[in-house]
Each structure stands twice: as C-alpha cells, then as structure tokens.
Amino acid sequence: MTDPLTDDRTSTSPLLAAIAGAWTVAGFQLRRLLTRPRLAMAAVGALFPAAVIVAADRASRGRLEGDPTVGMLYALIPEAVCMLGLLVTMCPAVADELERGTWVHLAVRPGGRRALLIGTYLAAVVWTSVVALVATVLALAVARVEDPWAVGRMLAALVLVSCVGRAALFAVPAVIMPKRALVASVGVALVVEYLAGFIPAIVNQATVSLRLRSLLVPWMGWDRKLPIEMQLLIDPQPPWVQLLAVGILAVVLLTAAVVILDRRQFPPSDEI
Amino acid sequence: MIEIRGLTKLYGSVIGVNDITVDLAAGAHGLLGPNGAGKTTFLGLVTGQLRPTMGSVRVFGERPFGNPRVLRRIGFCPAADLGDRTATPLQWVTYLTRLSGFTAASAATRAARVLEEVGLTDAARRPLVTLSKGMRQRAKLAGAMAHDPDLLVLDEPFIGLDPVARHHLVELVRAWAETRSLIVASHLLHEVEALDAGLAVILGGRLVASGTAAEIRGLAESLPAEVRVRCDAPRHFAAIACETPGVEAVRLEGDAVVVVVTRHPAAVIEQAVPRAAHEGVGVRELVPADRSLEGVFGSLVRLHRGVKA
Known part of the structure; x- marks a missing residue:
C-alpha cells in the first residue's frame, strides 16, 4: 500500500454516498440470492399460484373463471407470494450478516449500516417482484379471465405496491429483533396486515392490505357492485392516494428502521 | 490518535471493559490478553461498533460510533471467520472497498492490488468456501487494508495461518506500521512481539499494564x-x-x-x-x-x- 489513491472516492456528499452504498449492497445481495437453493425456492414460489389455479379449476369441474379467478390470483400473488418472498429476503437482513460474521465488516464502513438496510430492501423488492411477476405470467397462462393483459398489468402493479410497502414493514422487526425477525414478521403480517387491515377504522389506514384492496376494487370495476358492508373494507379515495399512502408508509417505516439500526449494538458474542 | 478516558462497556450485568484510561499515539500497538479479557470489546469501541456505557473514546479527535469521518480512516479485520462463502475474495474486497466510498472500477483495482500484497492473487477468483482458513484470513485482511486507512485494527489476525503465511503477514503488517498506525489484538505474546509494537495488557476488562516492551519488562x-x-x-x-x-x-x-x-x-x-x-x-x-x-x-x-x- 505504498501508492495510496486518495482522489477516487465517489463523493463526499452523504446523500450520494448513501445511494452508492445502497446500490452496492443491493447488487451484492442479489448475487447472493443466485444460489441453487434460493432459485429452487423462487421456482416453487413462481409455480405455486398456477398450480393452485389448476387444482381449483379441476375441483370446480372447469367452472372457475372470471372475477372469482381474479380474486384468487390477487390472494395468491400480491398477497401470498409477495408476503412469503419478502419474509425470506427482507427479514434476515441483519440476522444473516450476524450469522455469516459479515456484520462487523459492514458496521465499520462509513454509512455501512444504512447501506445494508436500504440495499437489502431494494434487493428484496427486486427479487420478490420478479418471482411474483413470473408467477403472474404462469398463473395467467392457465387461468380463465376475460382480459389477461389487463389483469396481468393490474396484478403487476399490485405486486410492486405490495413489495414496496411490505418490505419496509418487515424491515422494522429485522432491525429490532434480528434473531427472531422471521417469527416477529409473521406476527406483524397477521396482526397488522390481516387483523388491523380489516378493521374499518383509522388503524387500517396504515396497512398495505387496505391499499391493495382499495386499488384492486376500482381497477376491476367491482366498486359499483360491492355490497355496502364490503365497502367498509376499502378506502374510496382515488388510486393515486393509495399509491401515495403506500409510498409514505414505506418511507416512514424505512426511516424508523434506519434510525434503529444506526443505534444498534451487537456484542461480539452475537456474531457467529 | 486514540484518547480513552474511564472507558467502561457493560453488556447487561456482564463487564466488557472496565474503567480503562489510556492514550495511544500514532504507531503500532499490541493489545494482549487471554481469551475473554475484553480485547474484542475494546476494539469494538475503538472502531465504532459499540458505544461506551461510561467514559469516552476518541479516535482522531472524534467519537467513532456512527461517525463516517472516523470510520473512513479505520480498517478493521475481525477475529471471526468469514461466513460469506459464495463470494470470491476479489468480489468481497471490492464490495467492502466500494462501501468505503470508492467507484466500482477504483474499488476493483484496489482489491486486486491488495490481494496481490497479501499473496492471494491466484485464489482471488475462487469462492471463499473453497479456500483454507488461512486464505480467508488473508482475504479479511485485504478487505481491511484496501481503502488505505490511517489506522488498521486487527483482532487475532494470525489465527489459522501456517508459519510461512504468518511470517509473510507479520512482514506485511510491520511494513504497514512504518507509515501508518496499527493495533493488533492477540492472546499470543510472541505474535505481537514480532511486530515491534507498544504493548497494552488487558485482563478481565481492565488495562493492567501498558508501555514499550522494555517498560513491560521493567514491570517484571x-x-x-x-x-x-x-x-x-x-x-x-x-x-x-x-x-x-x-x-x-x-x-x-x-x-x-x-x-x-x-x-x-x-x-x-x-x-x-x-x-x-x-x-x-x-x-x-x-x-x-x-x-x-x-x-x-x-x-x-x-x-x-x-x-x-
């Protein structure tokens, strides 16, 4: 190291450095996901909705079509596949690094903690979105819906919204209790998304599931034929409000997770 | 370079380090102590991974915890083995160097250069899982050095190395310490003695002796x-x-x-x-x-x- 290069750092701007760091981590995490076990898991996730559609169609003796099929696709892809994909990619954001003994290497880099969290978030969103989009294509290939392209575009949008919002939601348990993040995230998913999300009160305004339903219903034109009691389970605001709400929710949750991780300390015994 | 005053770190009721006061000037320093003495906690506090429970630690005049200005100037090689097995040494060191703020191209150049210095060029593109522990140790060291820090902190750096690799690494680290600062923690005295470093002995979380090798002998x-x-x-x-x-x-x-x-x-x-x-x-x-x-x-x-x- 006799010839130190002193002028080749990307930027001294904290914002640009943070973006570059997160980008670097995202690329590295995505490469880590390209292993046979992970790819096999992704393949199962991508095939799962199509398999369920085929099985349900057979069980109904070929009568599964139209709106019920779309409802099933919604439950299987933006809800189930996205949720499961994010659980395995976002929840271990910190725990994986502690187990691998790599946390300390990142914690001693300037902005390394934030880069790890945001980068892992981006990787989780990209990975899960790709799996869910492939699942959408495969499921639509076997499902009977009136306009597959329109349904496909809508499901793709819901997949992205689901991933952006829920990856941020899982980031919080990932930093608060890294070693039990998976269990905690399942609890959060059940309590926040599927319990509070269905309570027609202010509490459900901060859930992704409300926003997803509130996008699905008008996009499918179901709002005009929805029973009054079911209308309580969606937000009548226009789609851009739902998208904005998910965006704000993601930013707030990610900021909280970053602040928590910035202050976290892991004793040496927590590694390995 | 490092000013420590009444430094105490508690993990609940367990004492990590206890009321340490010491100044470490620029140069090479050896931190000696048996396993469990508090060396890793001490290094964690110096490298900004941990916050003191009591007292203060200042590195380059600033608190290190979460401080990018300080962290930019520190290179840390932890004792724990690298668990990332899919990456190659080149990918790993490039990754860490990019996180220190370098462009992709510059980070790759630096990584290749430092891997050559630690004698890992031939294995630079092999997955870490296929390397011996000693080779992974050198990959870790390369990751700590690639961004040219002013202070290199090594926690048990010679674990798993064969005698030839150990000698090579001692020479490398000694050459480093001629122009920059170094802290080496070890439970083996001869490893630290070989580096011609000042010594600090830590036991049960307390600093029980510090000084040059001659001063420590005087203590004897x-x-x-x-x-x-x-x-x-x-x-x-x-x-x-x-x-x-x-x-x-x-x-x-x-x-x-x-x-x-x-x-x-x-x-x-x-x-x-x-x-x-x-x-x-x-x-x-x-x-x-x-x-x-x-x-x-x-x-x-x-x-x-x-x-x-």
Whole structure:
C-alpha cells in the first residue's frame, strides 16, 4: 500500500454516498440470492399460484373463471407470494450478516449500516417482484379471465405496491429483533396486515392490505357492485392516494428502521 | 490518535471493559490478553461498533460510533471467520472497498492490488468456501487494508495461518506500521512481539499494564517471581531461603520441590543455593523465574486471577 489513491472516492456528499452504498449492497445481495437453493425456492414460489389455479379449476369441474379467478390470483400473488418472498429476503437482513460474521465488516464502513438496510430492501423488492411477476405470467397462462393483459398489468402493479410497502414493514422487526425477525414478521403480517387491515377504522389506514384492496376494487370495476358492508373494507379515495399512502408508509417505516439500526449494538458474542 | 478516558462497556450485568484510561499515539500497538479479557470489546469501541456505557473514546479527535469521518480512516479485520462463502475474495474486497466510498472500477483495482500484497492473487477468483482458513484470513485482511486507512485494527489476525503465511503477514503488517498506525489484538505474546509494537495488557476488562516492551519488562522487576528448586532436603532449603534477603514467600510442592517467591531471583541463586550446598543439601535442579515477556504476561494473568505468583 505504498501508492495510496486518495482522489477516487465517489463523493463526499452523504446523500450520494448513501445511494452508492445502497446500490452496492443491493447488487451484492442479489448475487447472493443466485444460489441453487434460493432459485429452487423462487421456482416453487413462481409455480405455486398456477398450480393452485389448476387444482381449483379441476375441483370446480372447469367452472372457475372470471372475477372469482381474479380474486384468487390477487390472494395468491400480491398477497401470498409477495408476503412469503419478502419474509425470506427482507427479514434476515441483519440476522444473516450476524450469522455469516459479515456484520462487523459492514458496521465499520462509513454509512455501512444504512447501506445494508436500504440495499437489502431494494434487493428484496427486486427479487420478490420478479418471482411474483413470473408467477403472474404462469398463473395467467392457465387461468380463465376475460382480459389477461389487463389483469396481468393490474396484478403487476399490485405486486410492486405490495413489495414496496411490505418490505419496509418487515424491515422494522429485522432491525429490532434480528434473531427472531422471521417469527416477529409473521406476527406483524397477521396482526397488522390481516387483523388491523380489516378493521374499518383509522388503524387500517396504515396497512398495505387496505391499499391493495382499495386499488384492486376500482381497477376491476367491482366498486359499483360491492355490497355496502364490503365497502367498509376499502378506502374510496382515488388510486393515486393509495399509491401515495403506500409510498409514505414505506418511507416512514424505512426511516424508523434506519434510525434503529444506526443505534444498534451487537456484542461480539452475537456474531457467529 | 486514540484518547480513552474511564472507558467502561457493560453488556447487561456482564463487564466488557472496565474503567480503562489510556492514550495511544500514532504507531503500532499490541493489545494482549487471554481469551475473554475484553480485547474484542475494546476494539469494538475503538472502531465504532459499540458505544461506551461510561467514559469516552476518541479516535482522531472524534467519537467513532456512527461517525463516517472516523470510520473512513479505520480498517478493521475481525477475529471471526468469514461466513460469506459464495463470494470470491476479489468480489468481497471490492464490495467492502466500494462501501468505503470508492467507484466500482477504483474499488476493483484496489482489491486486486491488495490481494496481490497479501499473496492471494491466484485464489482471488475462487469462492471463499473453497479456500483454507488461512486464505480467508488473508482475504479479511485485504478487505481491511484496501481503502488505505490511517489506522488498521486487527483482532487475532494470525489465527489459522501456517508459519510461512504468518511470517509473510507479520512482514506485511510491520511494513504497514512504518507509515501508518496499527493495533493488533492477540492472546499470543510472541505474535505481537514480532511486530515491534507498544504493548497494552488487558485482563478481565481492565488495562493492567501498558508501555514499550522494555517498560513491560521493567514491570517484571517489580513483580514477585518464582524460583523452583528441586533438592534432596526441601525443608532445609526452605529454611535457608527464608533467611535470604528479598524472599517474600516459600512453599513446598511435593516431596522434593521448593518454590521461592521473590522480587530478586538472583539473590536466591547467588546466596541460598551456595549456602545450601555448603550445609550438605543437594540441589538437583533450579528453574529461574521467567523474565521474558511471556513470563511477565503469565505473571500478570496469575496476579489478576488472584493466584499468588
């Protein structure tokens, strides 16, 4: 190291450095996901909705079509596949690094903690979105819906919204209790998304599931034929409000997770 | 370079380090202590992974925890093995260097260069899982050095290295310390001695001694040492030893060994042994006190654990 290069750092701007760091981590995490076990898991996730559609169609003796099929696709892809994909990619954001003994290497880099969290978030969103989009294509290939392209575009949008919002939601348990993040995230998913999300009160305004339903219903034109009691389970605001709400929710949750991780300390015994 | 005042770190009710006050100037320093002494916690505080429970730590004049200005100037090689097995050393070191703020191209160049310096060029593109522990150790070291930090902090850097690799690494680190600062933590004294570093001894979370190797040896003179004498009349020899100036304690071990505790071992050899011979006591073996740094280290450990020297 006799010839130190002193002028080749990307930027001294904290914002640009943070973006570059997160980008670097995202690329590295995505490469880590390209292993046979992970790819096999992704393949199962991508095939799962199509398999369920085929099985349900057979069980109904070929009568599964139209709106019920779309409802099933919604439950299987933006809800189930996205949720499961994010659980395995976002929840271990910190725990994986502690187990691998790599946390300390990142914690001693300037902005390394934030880069790890945001980068892992981006990787989780990209990975899960790709799996869910492939699942959408495969499921639509076997499902009977009136306009597959329109349904496909809508499901793709819901997949992205689901991933952006829920990856941020899982980031919080990932930093608060890294070693039990998976269990905690399942609890959060059940309590926040599927319990509070269905309570027609202010509490459900901060859930992704409300926003997803509130996008699905008008996009499918179901709002005009929805029973009054079911209308309580969606937000009548226009789609851009739902998208904005998910965006704000993601930013707030990610900021909280970053602040928590910035202050976290892991004793040496927590590694390995 | 590093100013530490009353530094204490608690993990709940467990003490990591306890009330350490020390100044470390720029240069090479060795941090010695047995396993569990608090070395890794100390390094965690210096490298900004941990916050003090009490007291303060300043590196380059600033608090290191979460401080990018300080972290940019520190390179840290932890003791734990690298668990990331899919990446290659080149990918891993490039990754870390990019996180230190370098462009992708620059980080790759630096990574390749530093991997060459640690002798890992041939294995740079092999997955870490296929490398020996010693090679992974060198990959870790490369990751700590690639961004040219002003302070390199190494926690047990020689674990798992064969003698040739160890020698190579000592030379590399010693060359580094000629122009920049270095802290090496180890439980093996000879590893640190080889680096010509200043020494700090940490035991039970406390700093029990610090200074140059010569100063630590000087400390040895002030510590009681043991002289072991095997003879055919140990009780008689013990009585003679008790009358020898400077002897603080005498004890019998078995039927033939007398252990004399003294701050002046030479007096035992020069006075007690000739007198014993003159009085017909056959001295079979005499093992003088170990005044090497290893011996001093051992004495400090025993003292700290409450075992009489």
